Amino acid sequence: MTIETVAIIGAGLIGQSWAALFLAHGLRVQVQDTDPTREAGLHEAVRRAWPDLCAVGVAEGEPPTARLSFTTSVAEACTGADFVQECGPDRIDVKRLIVAEIEATSGKDVVIASSTSSLLASEIQHGARHPGRIVVAHPFNPPHLVPLVELVPGRQTAPQAMATARAFYDSIGREVVELKRDVVGHVANRLSSALFREAVHLVAEGIASVEDVDRAVRHGPGLRWALMGPYLTYHMGGGAGGFRHYMDHLGPTQAARWAELGNPVLDDATKARLIAGVDEMLAGVDDSDLVARRDSGLVGLLKMKAGARGDGD
Amino acid sequence: MTIETVAIIGAGLIGQSWAALFLAHGLRVQVQDTDPTREAGLHEAVRRAWPDLCAVGVAEGEPPTARLSFTTSVAEACTGADFVQECGPDRIDVKRLIVAEIEATSGKDVVIASSTSSLLASEIQHGARHPGRIVVAHPFNPPHLVPLVELVPGRQTAPQAMATARAFYDSIGREVVELKRDVVGHVANRLSSALFREAVHLVAEGIASVEDVDRAVRHGPGLRWALMGPYLTYHMGGGAGGFRHYMDHLGPTQAARWAELGNPVLDDATKARLIAGVDEMLAGVDDSDLVARRDSGLVGLLKMKAGARGDGD
Incomplete structure (x- = not known):
């Protein structure tokens, strides 16, 4: 039809x-x-x-x-x-x-x-x-x-x-x-939630500010994630041996890191701390046009990716 | 000096x-x-x-x-x-x-x-x-x-x-x-590891393929993460009420999602499944120039972001 x-x-x-x-x-x-x-x-x-x-x-x-x-x-x-x-x-x-x-x-x-x-x-x-x-x-x-x-x-x-x-x-x-079956948050929101949980942990523990966590993402791994997912990233991290090499040699490092990740609780004190951090990040920023700026960034990204196409999809 | x-x-x-x-x-x-x-x-x-x-x-x-x-x-x-x-x-x-x-x-x-x-x-x-x-x-x-x-x-x-x-x-x-103090994985690799842990869970549980997890990232949240970190993303998700509204109204949803996230073990069976998934994703892909393609994508991104500057840094 x-x-x-x-x-x-x-x-x-x-x-x-x-x-x-x-x-x-x-x-x-x-x-x-x-x-x-x-x-x-x-x-x-x-x-x-x-x-x-x-x-x-x-x-x-x-x-x-x-x-x-x-x-x-x-x-x-x-x-x-x-x-x-x-x-x-x-x-x-x-x-x-x-x-x-x-x-x-x-x-x-x-x-x-x-x-x-x-x-x-x-x-x-x-x-x-x-x-x-x-x-x-x-x-x-x-x-x-x-x-x-x-x-x-x-x-x-x-x-x-x-x-x-x-x-x-x-x-x-x-x-x-x-997806093969339904699961809360589908795929992308589960991945986003996993990232956010650790982002909350880092701020709640006083390791980094809200603003610095956001900056770390958009000036660091976020740039790569616009181009490639985690599996291809770690495949490349394995060098000539690829993902298999990565798993064999750095799999234990990943597992050790997983064991270190935080498990924060969104209690009132934590929420207040996060909200204060976001307020601080946005102080002096005109956030009236955040949507327009996001969309203009997305348009730029999509045009750039379309021009560079040949990535297998 | x-x-x-x-x-x-x-x-x-x-x-x-x-x-x-x-x-x-x-x-x-x-x-x-x-x-x-x-x-x-x-x-x-x-x-x-x-x-x-x-x-x-x-x-x-x-x-x-x-x-x-x-x-x-x-x-x-x-x-x-x-x-x-x-x-x-x-x-x-x-x-x-x-x-x-x-x-x-x-x-x-x-x-x-x-x-x-x-x-x-x-x-x-x-x-x-x-x-x-x-x-x-x-x-x-x-x-x-x-x-x-x-x-x-x-x-x-x-x-x-x-x-x-x-x-x-x-x-x-x-x-x-x-960072205010040193912690295993600093900030960005902790965030990457948190994302990867859930990516492994989704494949290990048969919910999505390796290729589809990677596609979900680079065609979905990864595009936004090249432009903005998780805090600004959820601030915008809160609409006119911003991050405070998001916390008050969707904080419980986030916390519920955290409770659902996976805790996979990188045992031999899981590693084999992930490796097979990456092999399948890369079948027929010429991966001799992955580095050159990544770098050309990054150059495109950086030029695009520099042109759109005015994002507060």
Whole structure:
């Protein structure tokens, strides 16, 4: 089935960003939100995203607003939709209500892909009429720029739904990572949480400041992580012998380091210390345009990586 | 004291790369290695690094080989040096022997900065004649491109030595992060190890493949980490309420995720599984030029970030 029309349920930050991306790829986009005042924000977000989508070579001209519609009715948004991107609040009771509404009006073969960052596909599909077509498709903020989509099946998800979703996201230039089963935090947020736990430990123990931890990341390993993941990094760390050599010779060093990592508790004192550190880091920084600066950095990165392509994907 | 001449003890990958960087910044560089055959490799490494250093605007013209000397004698390399960058093997007995040799011929105010990734400054300075001038200055591979230098005092390090080292690395365009005390893995390698531990868990548990974990990083959070560290990322995740809002509302979610993170053991079965995954990822990939591709990616990143500067540093 060719996907020409996509319904987006929920017009928060993630739904708005998906809408811009889908429009850029020529799709008809039917957005729903229970709050009618979000229609203006949706159009504004698409307008803001458009120049960046043009800059990375995905869009051109003006936003095709004729292909974008807004409604407060889930049923209306799903009418005629070939694919549903669900972006509602991350509460399981709300998700299940939304799924029931979608199922009331969508053809049973239409894939329902949830953008959830914290819930499991197995939980969301529990009690659904056609649980087999429900998947998690978790983007990274902002979805119209960061290419990663984590595609996760629940226990009842049909292989066909995974295949359809995979083909869809591939067709709109996403970098799809397929998990074998659902797990809290998927892959990328688990890795981010692992990093953050140690970042909290280092500040809580007075080893480094918040600002210096952030600087260490973006002027150090973060530069490499934009280009290569941890496995390729350690493969290169093994020299001519590669990852096997690294494991044989430096595996014990890694294991010893793991044993030294911190296990901080987010109690009030620690939270206060972290908040003070962030305040100090941002003192004198105009943070009104942090989003614009992040997005402009991401556009630069994506253009740079596209120019240097030949890295195997 | 103005630093005009630097001794580098050890001409492995890290020593070679420091040499190129120091030369690019107009310094006289006196390199020592016990293996005389490494002289040719040193010159070759400087030649290879030079175009990248020119591309990022640090160097120009041809490598100034007249300012680069090589010797097998620590004493000779340290004669007249205003600063010593120690890059020997990461074994404490070897480090202490090297320090003793350096101390035999260096003025007592000359800072000895160790590039060690796994040893503590306090251990290295133990038993030294002038332990106060010994610091750890850990770069990230390759030091001539990745700006981060982690500057770490040992228990006996003099504040003056930290100040001198800080001023030196600042003067050659490094992004210096000062740790308050020494801890295994400094900051960046602890963060990298935390990330890697979870990356191993995800593969060992069959949740995702090696290749997909790496893809998730470089197409997802890794892109952001090249631009901003974890604290700024979560500050932005808190929306208008910033990091405080994030802590209050999503702190419990983070803590719950920490409790779910894996604690893998690098036993033979796990190592074999990881190695097989890396082999699979690299099947059909020409990995003869991985270093050149990494460096070209880093050059692109650094140029992009320099162009977008205004991020507060």
